[in-house]
Amino acid sequence: MFIDRVEVEFTAGRGGDGCTSFRREKFVPRGGPDGGDGGKGGSIVFEARVGVNSLAAFANRRFFRAEKGRHGEGSLRHGRKGREMRLYVPCGTSVIDIADGFVIKDLTTPGETFVLCRGGRGGHGNARFKTSTNQVPRIHTDGEPGEERHVVLELKSIADVGLIGKPNAGKSTLLSRISSARPEIADYPFTTKFPNLGIVDVDQERSFVTADIPGLIEGASEGIGLGHEFLRHVERAGLLVHLVEPTPVDGSDPIENYVAIREELRQYDESLADRDEMVVLTKSELDLDGEVFSRMQQYFTDHPVEHTRELFSISAAAEIGLRDLVEAIMVRVAARRQQMLEAGEELSPIREVDVPAESKKKRRVPPHKLGPTASLSNDHQARDIPEMWGKQSPMGRTIAPPETSEGNRPRDTSDEQP
Template identity: 50%
Template sequence: MFVDKVRVFVKGGDGGNGMVAFRREKYEPRGGPAGGDGGRGGDVIFRVDEGLRTLMDFRYQKHFKAKKGENGRSKSQHGKNADPLVVRVPPGTVVKVADTDEVICDLTRHGQEAVIARGGRGGRGNIRFSSPKNPAPHVAENGEPGEELWVDLELKLLADVGLIGYPSVGKSTLLSTVSHAKPKTGAYPFTTIHPNLGVVEVEEGRSFVMADLPGLIEGAHEGVGLGHQFLRHVERTRVLVHVVDMSGSEGRDPYQDWVNINKELTMYRESLSRRPQVVAANKMDLPGAKENLKQFKESVGEEIPVYPVSAATREGLRELLFAVADLLDSIPDEVFAEETEEERKVYRSREPEEAFTIRKENEKFVVEGDRVEKLVKMTNFQYDESVARFSHILKEMGVEDALRAKGAKVGDTVRIGDMEFDFQE
């Protein structure tokens, strides 16, 4: 089964907790702090594997969580960092944030990697909080939570040549004739509902990868029919072979078919209108094809190369394949790379951490914000000094004053994340 779009959950590993410990060596019963830091949580990394051609595996595993870092230990020993979780994806995978459609990365080359969810840093042990004023602190941090998010994976096939055209014009038959691919064929529209790939070998030792793509119809750029599922894969092809039913066996005008499909390509992405294209005038073995071909050539002009072929009888296929191979050889890789450079950049914008917001929920005051919620998770509340540090940081952030401005009084309940406490001056 071909799968080209899935949604999965990824989570970086939490950092290990820092430790409160003290030296208890001979002759030093009251030694200084010796609690080590926790190890860093593992990252979730997507890596391209050229042996994969589909996102099928992600239908059965949708959650990917990296391991937590090791907790800090006594004798100032730091916890071990967790190994990253490496997830294999096929070349041509675009990773987007599910909620916003923000592109995280576009993975195209074998071995290319991108960090999708970063692991949290390890919590600091009490050796980090030692100072002349407090040489033996009972303070340690919990590990930082790892990043977590839902992402959409979209596969855009990497092929040299893409077969485009209306349903039932003979694209699948053409691919099966010129390669060893065995796509499903049938005398009804949308026989092909998933892309098929085949390696085409031309004389002189040349070869290229050809993709048979699901048929287009009017409105495809808006998602009509197989719309976006098809057009997503056209973006990666270097040359387009536009297959036209020159016999008009489906009751349509061949020239109007050609116009409509090119219009859909342009409306979906303007750069596709500049993609090199040749026309495979198919079904030349059927009645009326020769008359239609003459009129078609007059309408499209001499700039568009038109090759009369019959996928059923193999007529004209040799000339078509040589022309496509020559066209591929004439296009420098740099041209295609420049055209899609912006699409292939690997980046991840990061919003600045918001301070906090306060709202009232029934009789409780709810404080929300990435920084304050992370502070709660990283505070070890079993130590009084950690609690005091937590209160001090909230005060420095202005949370105490903001609560008072919202009407909070001594004894009122305040909730931050999963923790509730009474408001105190």
């Protein structure tokens, strides 16, 4: 199930209370205070991870609470801190405060973490309050409550290409032909009810991510139809591929449909109207004489735009023109990625295997197991290593070469008188 917007309440763990205790042991008079501190409450941490494609883990759970810290005990025993609650979200998730409506954090980079709620600090035991003038303190402090947040998690898919167009324009069919995604396909409008992501492999070294956005209709920016719920997924797409049906079932004009969708994008976000696009005339087998294609070319000539716009004609069902379209999209995507690298931005990995594995922390090696002494044993002494001859041993003696074949050790004459 695809979920791209949820409303959840998060509460970090409360800190444990301090302890009031005194040392009571036989033959130990005036033992003094020994109450330990309480443990810190667990925090709630978000982490963006490749491979998590939906917010479905938060759909059926309204409240998330981290573990509390344990209370302090006698004998100066401090309470255990609460476990950290780490929650994984898709890349492109925005954390929005529901009270003020501002974006707290936008998680776009794989592995990026964010502490949403910090756990409460633990209370102090009475041992903390011992002074020269107050040697028998009978007070302690309680743990502090953890932070609370009422937020909205909103997913904006990170895709290189966004497929847009009227319902039944052939977006899902095109996605199923050029990628391994298998969206629902039928001969009626609004078959796609949620965005579908697919990875298009051009060759062994080149690939890009495509998002199939549910069909847009006139008035989508105002909440009409399904598209208004998913227009946010187009915001992060660097290239828009606008699919136009040459002979719509409702008898509408293809150019008017194209203009209507462009107007809805402009009303939703002004920047979307200026984004690079590729206009694709689908179901080319229905436009045998190329009349609609010629009309579209003439319209683009009469109505120039500031951004880059290209026109293609394909048939996804007959697999006509797909290779040229995919290659053209890859060229545009590669150029945008190069611009991002030159601007100092990082490229998001496409697959989970592309994420570099975390290097394990190396264990500290004792000094005697490093260098020439690493191979020493009862059968292999320091005098058997030529690099060690003439050096000082830990006992302060000079390491000499091993005994000769006659069984005589070379005599050290450095201290003899002339």
